[in-house]
Amino acid sequence: MKLKPTPPRDALTRYLRDKRTHVSAKSVANYKSTLQRFCDWLDDNGIHDLRDLDSEIIQQYTEYRLESIKPISARNDLRTITNYVRFCESVNAVPQGLGDLIRIPRVPEEDEVNDSLLTKEEADAILPHLAKFEYASDRHVIVLILWKTGMRISGLRALDVTDFDDARPALAVRHRPDTGTPLKRRSKGERDVLIAQATADVIRDYIRQNRPDVTDEYDREPLIATDHGRIVRTGIQRHVYTATRPCTYNGGDCPFKDDPADCGAMTWNTASKCPGSVSPHALRRGYVTAARNAGQPKDVTGERVNMSGRVLDKHYDKGNHADKAERRREFIRDV
Numbered sequence: 001m002k003l004k005p006t007p008p009r010d011a012l013t014r015y016l017r018d019k020r021t022h023v024s025a026k027s028v029a030n031y032k033s034t035l036q037r038f039c040d041w042l043d044d045n046g047i048h049d050l051r052d053l054d055s056e057i058i059q060q061y062t063e064y065r066l067e068s069i070k071p072i073s074a075r076n077d078l079r080t081i082t083n084y085v086r087f088c089e090s091v092n093a094v095p096q097g098l099g100d101l102i103r104i105p106r107v108p109e110e111d112e113v114n115d116s117l118l119t120k121e122e123a124d125a126i127l128p129h130l131a132k133f134e135y136a137s138d139r140h141v142i143v144l145i146l147w148k149t150g151m152r153i154s155g156l157r158a159l160d161v162t163d164f165d166d167a168r169p170a171l172a173v174r175h176r177p178d179t180g181t182p183l184k185r186r187s188k189g190e191r192d193v194l195i196a197q198a199t200a201d202v203i204r205d206y207i208r209q210n211r212p213d214v215t216d217e218y219d220r221e222p223l224i225a226t227d228h229g230r231i232v233r234t235g236i237q238r239h240v241y242t243a244t245r246p247c248t249y250n251g252g253d254c255p256f257k258d259d260p261a262d263c264g265a266m267t268w269n270t271a272s273k274c275p276g277s278v279s280p281h282a283l284r285r286g287y288v289t290a291a292r293n294a295g296q297p298k299d300v301t302g303e304r305v306n307m308s309g310r311v312l313d314k315h316y317d318k319g320n321h322a323d324k325a326e327r328r329r330e331f332i333r334d335v
Contacts, residue, residue, distance in 0.1 A: 003051045031080055071107045150291070
C-alpha cells in the first residue's frame with residue numbers, strides 16, 4: 001500500500017490522541033516529552049516526512065542519545081519510539097515492519113533495578129518521631145499511609161474522606177479520571193486496602209483535628225488536603241523528602257558530617273538534596289521488602305500494592321540473600 005506524506009509531529013499528535021483513550025495523563029505526558037525530542041532531532045537532521053524514516057536513521061538517533069544518557073534511559077526512549085513507529089505503520093506513514101527493525105539498547109540486569117528504599121529500621125525511627133512531634137499532621141498521615149500500605153502517590157491523592165472506612169478499618173482506592181484522580185493502572189488499580197486500627201486512629205484524628213475543611217475543584221473532599229484543596233504530587237514528595245532526612249528524626253546528627261545550620265537541604269524546597277532522604281516510591285519498595293520479610297505471601301503483597309509477582313520480584317523486593325533464605329525456612333523439609 002502506498003505511503004502517505006506525514007510530518008513526524010502530525011503523527012505524534014494522532015499517536016497521543018490514540019493513547020489518551022487507554023493510558024494515564026502522566027504516561028501521555030512522558031510519551032509526549034520523549035517523542036517531541038525525537039521529532040526535534042528528525043527536524044534538525046532534515047527528516048520532515050516519515051516516508052524518509054528508516055532503521056538506520058533511528059539507529060543514528062539511538063547513538064546520539066547514548067552520548068548523553070544512560071543505556072537504561074535510552075532503552076526506555078527507544079521502546080516509546082518503537083510504539084510510535086508501529087502506530088505510524090498502522091496509518092501508512094512508514095513502511096510495514098519498520099518497528100521490528102529497531103534495535104532496543106540492551107541493559108545489564110543490575111542497571112535495571114533501582115535499589116533506593118526506606119528500610120524497616122528507618123521507618124521504625126521516622127514514624128515514632130512524627131507521632132511525637134507532628135501527630136496527625138499532613139506529613140505524619142502521608143508517610144504513615146505510604147509505609148503501611150505501599151500504595152502509589154496516585155492512589156494516595158485519589159483518596160477522599162469518604163474512602164476512609166473507620167469501622168473495618170480500610171481505605172478504598174478508586175479510579176476517578178473524570179474528576180482529577182486517575183490511577184496508574186486505571187480500573188485495574190482499584191481495591192480496598194485494610195489497615196491496622198492504630199493507623200486508622202491517626203487518620204481519624206487528622207480528619208477531626210488537622211485536615212482543612214475544603215473541597216477540590218470537583219466538589220470532592222480529598223482525604224489529604226491543603227487550604228487550597230487536594231494536595232498535589234510535589235507536595236507529597238516534599239513531605240516525604242523532609243520526613244526522611246536522617247537529621248530530622250535521629251536527634252539532629254548528620255550521617256554525612258554536614259552542619260544542619262549550613263546545610264542546603266534543610267528547607268521545604270531543598271529537602272530532596274539530602275543524600276539520606278528518599279522519594280515516596282522508596283517507601284513502596286521498603287514496604288514490599290518488609291512485608292515479604294515478615295512472612296506476608298507474595299500474592300497477598302502484590303494484590304495489596306497492585307503489582308504483578310514478576311514486577312514485585314524484580315523491582316520492589318529488596319530482601320538480601322539471607323532475608324530470602326529465612327522466608328523459606330518454614331517450608332523446608334529434610335528429605
